[in-house]
Amino acid sequence: MTRGAKPLAAIKEAKKFAEKMGYCWQENSENPEIGYDFLAFKPGNAFLVRVRQTRYQIDPDMTYDELLPEVLYEIRNLPFPAWMPRELWLRTQHERTWRRLKVHDFGVAEIGWWGPDGYYNKYAP
Secondary structure (H helix, E strand, C coil), rough: CCCCCCCHHHHHHHHHHHHCCCEEEEEECCCCCCCCEEEECCCCEEEEEEEEEEEECCCCCCHHHHHHHHHHHHHCCCCCCCCCCCEEEEEEEECCEEEEEEEEEEEEEEEHHHHHHHCCCCCCC
C-alpha cells in the first residue's frame, strides 16, 4: 500500500469531475485495501480510477513510472481481468486540471483530449 492517507477531498472532487463528463461512479467502500478509489461508467465505457494529488509541480522531464512507482505498481496489479481499463487521475495542489493517465502493463499514456467526455488536458504533451 502506498504511503499516507487517501486524499479524500481530491477523491470527492474527482467524482464530481466524472459526473461532469457524464459518468456514474461506484465507490470502493467495501474493500478499501484494493488499490482503486471508484469505478466510473456510462454506456459503452467503464474503468477503474485511482486518485492522487501531489504536493509539488510535476517535472516534465520525469516519467510517471519514476514519479509514482508504488501507485502504478498497485494499479497494474489490481485483482481484475487484464482487459479492465485503469486510470490514474492526478493533479498537484496548485493545479485545477486533472491529468487522466491510462495505465497499461507496458507504460502510462497521458490523455490530452477525449471528445466523447469533453475532456482536455492543457498539460499533456
